[in-house]
Amino acid sequence: MTGQVDEQIREKVECVYRAESGRILATLIRLLGDFDLAEDAVQDAFRAALERWPQEGVPTNPAAWLISTGRFKAIDAMRRRVRFDASQAAIGEQLYSDTTEALALDDESVHDDQLRLIFTCCHPALATEARVALTLREICGLTTEAIARAFLTGPSTLAQRIVRAKTKIREARIPYQVPGPAELPDRLDTVLQVIYLVFNEGYSASSGASLTRPDLSGEAIRLGRLLLELLTEPEVMGLLALMLLQESRRAARTSPSGDLILLENQDRSLWNRDQIAEGLTLVERALLSRRFGPYTLQAAIAAVHAEAADVASTDWAQIVALYTLLARAEPSPIIELNRAVAVAMRDGPAAGVDLIDAILARGDLADYHLAHSARADLCRRLGRRLEARASYERALALTQQEPERQFLQKRLQELG
């Protein structure tokens, strides 16, 4: 009988770990003022739960119990260390004196703690790769090995990166804060950028044999959902919508043998309709707010594709209009390129080639393989085979992804 109860309690602890450990960590970082202390405290707290809940029963508020326990264990550890290290004394005494005060464990503080953690991990004073690594480690709870594998880095390099980031947070004194209203738009941008970077890493691996790494995209979407729960901002909706709409095409994007399938050739019956529905709802909400930005516009473009039964019945005019808005919000040659491709669909290949040539003539995107493969495709449709061949070869020279290489080589063969 005891064995059964213990098993139930063990499962309960694991369940609480999965659901709450992120929030618990976020709060302990605030209470203890240090990432490493807080991480140890979380582990110690859950260990204590496994030992004590079978005897004491599962507490009514497991998260609060774990936070409290973690904090006490950390303070105990620091007081023991005080005997050996005088500089810890002040911190330890300060924490101990907070014991009798309310720990601010209500929903609002905990919710703020998670936002504090996200904004700190994504702080602009940290290098981009450090932000990504820290976010995946501290918020998504991935191991350093898993993160290293996902980004094709060595685990010790990744571990060093995280250590250096935490050191910088400590020594430059990056505060554990949610940015104020004046800073929020820019700071939110850096958070969204990190999340989208993680998504893209999973959606289209930068080099190597496999085109996608689904786990990373899943993590990014989960992050997006978490952020939206915490912060109801249109661009957060827009980013989540964009990721869902792109993710909805995953099954149709590669053939069983790993070949790349372009949007125009994808079997739309393989698109995930649930993700599309959720994405469309989010885009509409974001657009209604009128405070949307580039992510929402990109999501709106993805939505037009998602709603179309096939390439021919796609509202290309609307896509061009959205790209025009996007190019204004966020001028970039890549957005211009995508707009050129849409113009080609609306007005014919010649119009598209002209726009792409204008971009290349400026010196932009000279080394961007998609610019050359897009140009090649339009030339092919116009029957300009020599130009198509030259552009396909240029694109081939510039891409490292195996499925894309095979796709380009096939096109070259078809040209004859």
Added chain:
Amino acid sequence: MKYICLGYMEPNKFETMSESERNAMVDECFTYDDVLRKNGHFAGGEALQSSHTATTLRWNKGKVLVTDGPYAETKEQLGGILILEARDLNHAIQLMSKHPGVKAGPFEIRPAADLTDMIHQSEQRRSVAK
């Protein structure tokens, strides 16, 4: 907490400005320095003369080598140092983002190192040595 703010600028930038542009820039910077002083954030600072006036000392093959010019020939050169007193990095960033000098060139913001322990231990070693 002290943050050392290093202001960099392209050497010729000042010269290529018109007199009124230069005066405007200078006035803006001095006005903001005063704001920092008034609010207790200005813990010190110096403007530097142009990098042409710099001399660099280097240890080379057992002795000091003296050369003309700044440490590194970069496009932007150090033009001034500001010692900032701020709560934390966000506060330092907020304060220096509003400094008109950032329009003239980049600011590097670095936390001052606390050498209290190191100094104390060194004093102990040196007092024993006596």
